[in-house]
Amino acid sequence: MSRKIRVGLIYGGKSGEHDVSLQTALAVMKAVDFTKYEITPFYITKKGEWKSGSPLLAPAESKEALTFSSAADAAAPVSNALAPIFGAVQAKGDITVSAVSNETADTGLDVVLPLLHGTFGEDGTIQGMLEMANIAYVGAGVLASAVGMDKVMMKKVFAQEGLPQCIFRHFTRTEWEKNRAYHLVELETAIGYPCFVKPANLGSSVGISKARNQQELIEAVNFAFQYDRKVIIEENIEAREIEVAVLGNDEPIASVAGEIVSSNEFYDYKAKYLDGKSAMVIPADIPPETSDLIRQLALQAFLAVDGSGLSRVDFFLGKTDQKVYINEINTMPGFTPFSMYPLLWEESGKSYTELLDDLIKLALERHKAKQGIQYSFDVE
Numbered sequence: 001m002s003r004k005i006r007v008g009l010i011y012g013g014k015s016g017e018h019d020v021s022l023q024t025a026l027a028v029m030k031a032v033d034f035t036k037y038e039i040t041p042f043y044i045t046k047k048g049e050w051k052s053g054s055p056l057l058a059p060a061e062s063k064e065a066l067t068f069s070s071a072a073d074a075a076a077p078v079s080n081a082l083a084p085i086f087g088a089v090q091a092k093g094d095i096t097v098s099a100v101s102n103e104t105a106d107t108g109l110d111v112v113l114p115l116l117h118g119t120f121g122e123d124g125t126i127q128g129m130l131e132m133a134n135i136a137y138v139g140a141g142v143l144a145s146a147v148g149m150d151k152v153m154m155k156k157v158f159a160q161e162g163l164p165q166c167i168f169r170h171f172t173r174t175e176w177e178k179n180r181a182y183h184l185v186e187l188e189t190a191i192g193y194p195c196f197v198k199p200a201n202l203g204s205s206v207g208i209s210k211a212r213n214q215q216e217l218i219e220a221v222n223f224a225f226q227y228d229r230k231v232i233i234e235e236n237i238e239a240r241e242i243e244v245a246v247l248g249n250d251e252p253i254a255s256v257a258g259e260i261v262s263s264n265e266f267y268d269y270k271a272k273y274l275d276g277k278s279a280m281v282i283p284a285d286i287p288p289e290t291s292d293l294i295r296q297l298a299l300q301a302f303l304a305v306d307g308s309g310l311s312r313v314d315f316f317l318g319k320t321d322q323k324v325y326i327n328e329i330n331t332m333p334g335f336t337p338f339s340m341y342p343l344l345w346e347e348s349g350k351s352y353t354e355l356l357d358d359l360i361k362l363a364l365e366r367h368k369a370k371q372g373i374q375y376s377f378d379v380e
Helices: 019-031 083-090 124-132 142-149 152-160 173-178 179-189 216-222 269-274 289-304 342-349 350-372
Strands: 005-013 039-044 049-052 112-113 169-174 194-200 209-211 229-234 239-248 254-263 280-282 308-317 323-332
Touching: 005 019, 005 083, 005 229, 019 039, 019 323, 049 216, 112 124, 112 350, 124 142, 152 169, 152 229, 152 289, 152 323, 169 173, 169 179, 173 179, 179 216, 194 216, 209 216, 216 229, 239 289, 239 323, 239 342, 239 350, 254 342, 280 289, 289 308, 308 342, 308 350, 342 350
Parallel strands: 005 039, 005 112
Antiparallel strands: 039 049, 169 229, 194 209, 194 229, 239 254, 239 308, 254 280, 308 323
């Protein structure tokens, strides 16, 4: 007799994308097949405290319920919240999507779905913890997560891979404070105005500004430093924003391409999540050969960072020269039913629920394969 696959949903977190994570968790709970999966919620507060609840029989009714803020949603003590995850170290037997034997039962989890966006979530930190716990998890591993989160390292990897990019510069807070005049001259010479200033390690367009002159540039850099110790400055390209969803492990596949038509001057946090006026055009109205090229580059970028599970790869398409530039790879993209990633797959013929099934299957397959790796040897 088979049992349900035990899935831990981890959401919330200390990053500026805490509320986005709650939206994602609620959407996943409402879409997941409770006849296949036993769902255990793990909430991380904005202060970094862990809380866990009992396995769910049905989706949570609201974002407030996800935070265990009422007596009816009582959570396990913080000191006990991680026990189900690290209990997986003692797990025995193989777990498959098709069947789970009672003989492999234990008190841990079979797979974790980390629905954390931004710092401490998609940057490799929680992935490292799950690696130490020897538990399967959905999405990119430690290396791909860290590279995908750090825009500077990501662009260096893309450059090594020969992927086309816009001009960029970067520096740390210490470098900026010690030699601001030099960096201003370098930026104005190499990039000019307008330009975009971003924290190197953050998602959902948090902390991004468009600078049109030196004063705005200084203000934008100081603003970005509120969110990270390192910033990146990129040239402005008059372009359309094209995105592709990637799914898989060593042999990934790419979705159709979609276009973001922002309600704001650029696609910032407000345009993404607050005003509800930005439009998604799926599939993007671009020539087939351009779509094929972008999809090919998306797969190349995914493999370049050693991606796994899922990623969304974002591009610029020049409005005048039709040149394609890769912007970034997002290893844990927005995942509500109204987010670009699942919508791209829906247009490609894969429903939201099917997508969740695929991601869990990919996580279990990757974990099983890693169990055959030998990490030590006997010198005698």
